[in-house]
Amino acid sequence: MPQRLVVSVSPHIRIKGNIPRMMWDVVIALVPATIASIYFFGSKAIYIILVTTFSALITEALIQKLCKKPVTIFDGSAVVTGILLAFNLPPGIPLWMAGVGGAIAISIGKQAFGGLGHNIFNPALVARTILLISFPVVMTTWSPPRFISFDALTYATPLTALKMDNILTPLKDLFIGNVGGCIGETSALALIIGALYLLLRKHITWHIPVTFIATAGILCWLFGGAELFRGPFLFHVLAGGLLLGALFMATDPVTSPTSRSGRMIFGMGCGAITALIRLKGGPPEGVSFSILLMNAFAPLIDRFIRPRKSRVK
Amino acid sequence: MNLYVLENINHTNKEQKMKIRSFRGGVHPPEEKITFSLPIQEMPLLKKVVIPLSQHTGAPAKPVVKVGDRVKRGQRIGEAQGSVSSNIHASISGKVVDIADHPHPLGPPSLAITIESDGRDEHHPSIKHNNDYFRLHPNEIREIVKEAGIVGLGGAAFPTHVKLSPPEDKWIDTVILNGCECEPYLTCDHRLMIEKTYEIIQGLKIIAKTLEVTSCYIGIEKNKRDAIRAMREEIRNEANMEVVPLKTKYPQGSERQLIEAILNREVPSGGLPLDVGVIVQNVGTALAISEAVKKGNPLIERVVTVTGKGIKNPANLRVRIGTLFQDVIDYCGGFRGKPGKMIMGGPLMGFSQYTTQVPVIKGTTGILVLPEEETEEIKERSCIRCNRCVDVCPMDISPNLIAKYASKDRFDWAREYGALDCMECGICAYVCPAKIPLVQLIKYAKAQLTRVTGGTGDTGVTGG
Ligand code: SF4
Numbered sequence: 118m119p120q121r122l123v124v125s126v127s128p129h130i131r132i133k134g135n136i137p138r139m140m141w142d143v144v145i146a147l148v149p150a151t152i153a154s155i156y157f158f159g160s161k162a163i164y165i166i167l168v169t170t171f172s173a174l175i176t177e178a179l180i181q182k183l184c185k186k187p188v189t190i191f192d193g194s195a196v197v198t199g200i201l202l203a204f205n206l207p208p209g210i211p212l213w214m215a216g217v218g219g220a221i222a223i224s225i226g227k228q229a230f231g232g233l234g235h236n237i238f239n240p241a242l243v244a245r246t247i248l249l250i251s252f253p254v255v256m257t258t259w260s261p262p263r264f265i266s267f268d269a270l271t272y273a274t275p276l277t278a279l280k281m282d283n284i285l286t287p288l289k290d291l292f293i294g295n296v297g298g299c300i301g302e303t304s305a306l307a308l309i310i311g312a313l314y315l316l317l318r319k320h321i322t323w324h325i326p327v328t329f330i331a332t333a334g335i336l337c338w339l340f341g342g343a344e345l346f347r348g349p350f351l352f353h354v355l356a357g358g359l360l361l362g363a364l365f366m367a368t369d370p371v372t373s374p375t376s377r378s379g380r381m382i383f384g385m386g387c388g389a390i391t392a393l394i395r396l397k398g399g400p401p402e403g404v405s406f407s408i409l410l411m412n413a414f415a416p417l418i419d420r421f422i423r424p425r426k427s428r429v430k
Numbered sequence: 431m432n433l434y435v436l437e438n439i440n441h442t443n444k445e446q447k448m449k450i451r452s453f454r455g456g457v458h459p460p461e462e463k464i465t466f467s468l469p470i471q472e473m474p475l476l477k478k479v480v481i482p483l484s485q486h487t488g489a490p491a492k493p494v495v496k497v498g499d500r501v502k503r504g505q506r507i508g509e510a511q512g513s514v515s516s517n518i519h520a521s522i523s524g525k526v527v528d529i530a531d532h533p534h535p536l537g538p539p540s541l542a543i544t545i546e547s548d549g550r551d552e553h554h555p556s557i558k559h560n561n562d563y564f565r566l567h568p569n570e571i572r573e574i575v576k577e578a579g580i581v582g583l584g585g586a587a588f589p590t591h592v593k594l595s596p597p598e599d600k601w602i603d604t605v606i607l608n609g610c611e612c613e614p615y616l617t618c619d620h621r622l623m624i625e626k627t628y629e630i631i632q633g634l635k636i637i638a639k640t641l642e643v644t645s646c647y648i649g650i651e652k653n654k655r656d657a658i659r660a661m662r663e664e665i666r667n668e669a670n671m672e673v674v675p676l677k678t679k680y681p682q683g684s685e686r687q688l689i690e691a692i693l694n695r696e697v698p699s700g701g702l703p704l705d706v707g708v709i710v711q712n713v714g715t716a717l718a719i720s721e722a723v724k725k726g727n728p729l730i731e732r733v734v735t736v737t738g739k740g741i742k743n744p745a746n747l748r749v750r751i752g753t754l755f756q757d758v759i760d761y762c763g764g765f766r767g768k769p770g771k772m773i774m775g776g777p778l779m780g781f782s783q784y785t786t787q788v789p790v791i792k793g794t795t796g797i798l799v800l801p802e803e804e805t806e807e808i809k810e811r812s813c814i815r816c817n818r819c820v821d822v823c824p825m826d827i828s829p830n831l832i833a834k835y836a837s838k839d840r841f842d843w844a845r846e847y848g849a850l851d852c853m854e855c856g857i858c859a860y861v862c863p864a865k866i867p868l869v870q871l872i873k874y875a876k877a878q879l880t881r882v883t884g885g886t887g888d889t890g891v892t893g894g
């Protein structure tokens with residue numbers, strides 16, 4: 118009785134988890150922040166998220182069809198990019214501009230490098246930066262959350278308010294997310310809940326978030342006040358895009374170093390650059406730039422920090 | 431070095447006694463030990479066995495019988511060739527009917543001796559009890575072990591007499607008995623530890639005496655509570671022996687990881703356990719040594735775990751070497767459903783087979799049949815640098831990068847990232863969410879590298 122037996126190299130069992138599962142888990146982790154964005158900025162937020170996501174998916178499918186590569190839009194990675202890009206956009210952005218952003222993220226940020234796993238920079242941040250350079254006014258015009266009645270034209274994010282007028286936004290508002298800013302970055306609470314899920318599912322490790330947030334926070338505490346050690350530590354941790362960046366953008370495995378110590382260096386670098394821009398730079402916020410800059414260094418960090426190999430002393 | 435080692439022993443003895451020890455990296459896959467409670471059964475005598483002349487690490491044995499010869503059980507039919515090799519013995523009595531190439535479970539068909547049974551199972555006159563075995567000189571023991579064709583029974587099949595003869599300049603202070611059996615599914619060592627406790631400890635004593643060491647450890651994963659209890663009971667009056675429960679984690683049974691867990695010593699890259707004063711022996715090997723030294727039995731049978739969802743009646747079987755997989759599977763009720771993969775060994779390091787006509791050899795720890803639905807092809811994607819493979823790798827190397835460079839034929843880089851240190855335990859590929867065939871690629875790089883440099887390990891690997 119001849120049987121047809123499969124012959125292959127060991128191992129003969131594999132874990133169930135795979136890339137699509139990971140990506141959809143990230144999508145799940147972004148749900149709390151999505152809900153918060155709709156709560157604080159109204160239905161506009163969900164439109165922005167849908168537009169960037171669909172634009173990312175369509176762009177990915179088109180490029181893969183054109184390049185005759187297998188179409189992998191169901192692996193969830195384009196959805197993650199789309200949502201993260203939306204989170205980094207101001208609530209007042211015209212929808213067509215959000216759509217352009219989604220297309221840029223996938224085409225220039227991801228497929229130009231060869232697709233998932235090959236990109237050097239975080240695709241969502243590439244798109245955000247290009248939008249910021251192309252449409253500086255729109256990208257830095259903030260409308261207040263629904264629960265604050267304020268003159269829309271002069272409304273400022275907490276970081277701008279601090280930098281320009283030295284006004285410290287109450288920590289409670291920052292934590293809940295009842296402040297101005299990009300649609301996905303304002304609610305620290307929602308972001309932390311999502312990140313805990315990712316930690317629990319072991320999709321991210323603590324190394325980048327903790328070093329990133331701690332470095333930025335401590336440097337702002339040291340140098341951010343009128344004198345040394347007088348900076349508003351918690352304010353800087355909760356304000357702006359630090360949590361969104363540290364928990365969801367800098368932890369993207371593709372664009373960060375692989376080793377634990379490499380990730381810690383990466384996180385510290387991100388934190389230091391963020392603090393530098395916040396305290397001394399022109400723009401009030403520096404999270405995206407710091408991550409993009411450190412993305413460029415990730416391969417170098419990996420080159421120098423390798424797993425310890427056992428060898429004779 | 432010596433001082434350091436001594437300190438270390440004291441340290442481990444006192445302070446770490448209570449806590450469960452382990453090593454860095456590793457994973458805990460589903461254990462699937464479906465046969466753990468089934469006592470070892472004797473497989474009935476068969477009409478025919480096919481005994482390969484190469485069942486061990488090193489040179490194949492040379493046949494010393496001719497077609498037509500009558501042989502008895504335990505008679506030597508293949509003679510060790512060179513220093514690393516092993517004798518081969520007839521596992522049944524009968525007539526040599528063929529000496530020709532036959533499918534081999536570890537590679538291309540190779541020379542094997544086929545014996546047809548005469549049904550009498552007579553043993554060879556050379557097999558004699560030795561009641562005076564405790565008076566034997568270490569060298570006499572080595573000679574007996576060599577004569578009996580004993581090899582490591584944990585799967586690697588390295589000739590045991592070579593392991594028992596460390597070079598003069600190596601100072602051996604510890605023997606570790608390996609009862610981890612960390613591969614999923616396999617239970618043969620577990621059963622032996624419960625059913626043959628006394629003999630295994632006898633074997634350990636013989637090993638310790640041969641190597642003139644005083645410190646013995648028995649490492650057992652803590653999922654085998656009954657084995658730990660049985661072993662502890664057996665050695666309760668032995669001052670220099672200790673049962674060490676270890677964390678249930680793969681590859682706990684790998685020699686380096688075992689030594690790290692028990693003694694906190696690190697075997698250097700490209701080095702051997704004896705470089706840190708340790709010899710590791712599998713519990714099955716200890717039993718074989720005791721059988722050979724006390725009863726004169728050569729290695730002609732072993733316990734095989736026949737298991738997996740693709741087998742009707744999984745079992746732990748005592749099987750004569752040379753029994754065809756087909757016969758073993760038939761004895762276990764045949765396949766359940768359509769077989770997808772038939773593996774010799776465990777699911778993480780075992781070898782998949784293309785035919786059931788391969789024989790059980792000395793290194794056959796198990797026959798694992800996975801049904802068709804468990805062998806579906808998996809879709810490979812690109813590496814997302816998630817680092818899981820690196821995190822689990824017990825050798826602290828970079829499987830992802832080695833694989834990447836191997837696929838680009840950049841073997842110099844593959845070596846830089848530790849290709850030659852890989853022990854092919856398989857867990858990097860097991861955890862990879864992109865389902866990249868990491869082990870396959872690393873094996874490829876290793877093969878290319880050892881071909882080019884002619885070395886096997888310590889070829890100037892540098893690391894940070
Ligand atoms: S690289 Fe080698 S040693 Fe490391 S996990 Fe993979 S197979 Fe095991």
Ligand code: SF4
Binds near residue numbers: 813815817864
């Ligand atoms: S586990 Fe797979 S996807 Fe993750 S880094 Fe290793 S090779 Fe890449």
